[in-house]
Amino acid sequence: MEEIIINGGHRLSGAVEIDGAKNAVLPIMAAAILASKGVNQIENVPILADVLTMQSVLEALHVRTKFDHQRAKISIDAQHSLSPEASFELVSKMRASIVVLGPLLARLGHAKVAMPGGCAIGSRPIDLHLKGMRQLGARIVQNGGFIEAEACKLIGAPIYLDFPSVGATENIMMAATLAEGTTYIDNAAREPEIVDLAMFLSEMGARIYGAGTETIKIVGVPELHGVDHQVVQDRIEAGTFMVAAAITQGNVLIKDAIAAHNRPLISKLTEMGVKIEEHDAGIRVIGPEKLIPVNVKTLPHPGFPTDMQPQMTVAQLLADGTSMMNETVFENRFMYVDELRRMNAQVEIEGNTALLHGRAQLRGAAVEATDLRAAAALILAGLVADGETRVSQLQYLDRGYHLLHEKLSLLGANIRRSQVAADGTEQPILNVISN
Ligand SMILES: CC(=O)N[C@H]1[C@@H](OP(=O)(O)OP(=O)(O)OC[C@H]2O[C@@H](n3ccc(=O)[nH]c3=O)[C@H](O)[C@@H]2O)O[C@H](CO)[C@@H](O)[C@@H]1O
Ligand SMILES: C=C(OP(=O)(O)O)C(=O)O
Numbered sequence: 001m002e003e004i005i006i007n008g009g010h011r012l013s014g015a016v017e018i019d020g021a022k023n024a025v026l027p028i029m030a031a032a033i034l035a036s037k038g039v040n041q042i043e044n045v046p047i048l049a050d051v052l053t054m055q056s057v058l059e060a061l062h063v064r065t066k067f068d069h070q071r072a073k074i075s076i077d078a079q080h081s082l083s084p085e086a087s088f089e090l091v092s093k094m095r096a097s098i099v100v101l102g103p104l105l106a107r108l109g110h111a112k113v114a115m116p117g118g119c120a121i122g123s124r125p126i127d128l129h130l131k132g133m134r135q136l137g138a139r140i141v142q143n144g145g146f147i148e149a150e151a152c153k154l155i156g157a158p159i160y161l162d163f164p165s166v167g168a169t170e171n172i173m174m175a176a177t178l179a180e181g182t183t184y185i186d187n188a189a190r191e192p193e194i195v196d197l198a199m200f201l202s203e204m205g206a207r208i209y210g211a212g213t214e215t216i217k218i219v220g221v222p223e224l225h226g227v228d229h230q231v232v233q234d235r236i237e238a239g240t241f242m243v244a245a246a247i248t249q250g251n252v253l254i255k256d257a258i259a260a261h262n263r264p265l266i267s268k269l270t271e272m273g274v275k276i277e278e279h280d281a282g283i284r285v286i287g288p289e290k291l292i293p294v295n296v297k298t299l300p301h302p303g304f305p306t307d308m309q310p311q312m313t314v315a316q317l318l319a320d321g322t323s324m325m326n327e328t329v330f331e332n333r334f335m336y337v338d339e340l341r342r343m344n345a346q347v348e349i350e351g352n353t354a355l356l357h358g359r360a361q362l363r364g365a366a367v368e369a370t371d372l373r374a375a376a377a378l379i380l381a382g383l384v385a386d387g388e389t390r391v392s393q394l395q396y397l398d399r400g401y402h403l404l405h406e407k408l409s410l411l412g413a414n415i416r417r418s419q420v421a422a423d424g425t426e427q428p429i430l431n432v433i434s435n
Contacts, residue, residue, distance in 0.1 A: 038226030
């Protein structure tokens with residue numbers, strides 16, 4: 001079994017580099033399907049399990065890909081004839097595979113994509129994606145676990161989203177690029193990853209206006225072409241290191257971090273007494289001796305990101321009093337709390353709110369990640385716990401962080417990743433994801 005083993009109690013200091021954003025690169029890779037001419041060269045691509053899964057999804061659609069891990073660059077060639085079918089095997093591995101639906105439908109006129117199931121954090125329906133495709137004129141049937149969509153020609157339309165869903169905004173925006181006429185997406189998601197996707201599509205020749213606001217206008221064009229694109233930095237990885245510095249009384253420069261993408265986190269950490277300096281070189285975070293309790297509510301961007309909720313609760317547990325965390329985006333995102341309780345955290349859950357009793361004396365324990373950000377939160381807890389914390393189920397961590405333990409180790413944490421045998425002997429892990 002692979003484990004990350006942490007001996008807590010070390011202040012973090014130094015500078016850390018952040019990779020490209022998982023949540024930007026996945027839809028960008030799917031959008032590459034839209035280029036009927038030229039090859040896309042995507043740079044600043046993180047080496048993550050989810051990126052490798054998306055690469056397999058594209059390969060299964062007969063898109064040609066080449067991922068140069070050394071250069072963090074993937075080339076995607078979709079110029080030839082493609083398959084319209086994304087299998088259950090691949091879609092069930094990663095929910096985000098559903099973003100191939102819009103590009104396939106726009107490019108081929110039909111798509112057959114396995115229904116993504118729910119996951120640990122919620123049931124995650126895709127009704128808004130399908131509503132959008134129908135409003136663009138697609139006929140959609142759900143059959144044998146697949147969504148089958150068909151349209152000779154998509155026609156631009158006004159589309160209102162009941163909720164600013166990130167995935168639905170992306171799927172609809174991609175489908176609308178090749179539609180006839182103009183599409184408006186109202187109550188669109190405004191996340192920085194939507195803006196990065198819109199920039200990529202615009203470079204490919206799409207006409208997109210207003211990405212990053214609540215109304216996105218897409219004027220359809222006849223075809224798109226391959227381009228070079230640099231993926232935006234991962235604000236959630238950056239945020240995870242910001243919390244790591246804040247809770248360890250650390251002093252860490254998160255290199256090239258984009259403060260504008262992390263405003264709600266910066267605001268909450270500042271309220272907690274954390275010193276945050278915004279420099280040209282990045283964001284410097286200096287953790288105080290005592291953290292002040294704060295209440296936090298997750299919301300769609302520009303609200304506090306749900307993907308930082310588990311990490312933030314670790315800071316709240318260390319604060320000098322009681323704090324609340326109110327999760328409004330996903331209905332089941334407190335599963336990791338039971339694992340934090342093993343580390344002596346005092347938490348009460350009432351509906352979608354966690355009451356976090358501060359001044360926690362966290363103690364090292366063997367804990368299991370229950371999802372991606374839960375894995376990050378447990379590692380953060382390990383950095384400040386007395387004694388040894390052993391985090392397992394690292395396949396969740398590998399979905400969204402590359403070499404987190406090495407980056408933390410370079411900042412001064414006592415942390416290692418090992419293959420641990422039944423008799424307790426350890427073999428260090430040198431190459432986390434090899435492909
Ligand atoms: C790969 C990726 O980019 N993942 C991110 C994306 O996920 P994802 O795109 O799945 O998140 P959404 O914004 O779509 O989901 C937010 C909420 O809307 C609901 N919903 C969504 C679509 C739909 O058709 N119907 C519906 O009811 C979901 O169940 C959830 O409760 O945004 C989330 C919210 O910021 C982040 O936590 C994820 O990290
Ligand atoms: C929930 C997340 O991702 P996904 O939507 O891919 O499950 C996340 O990145 O925290």
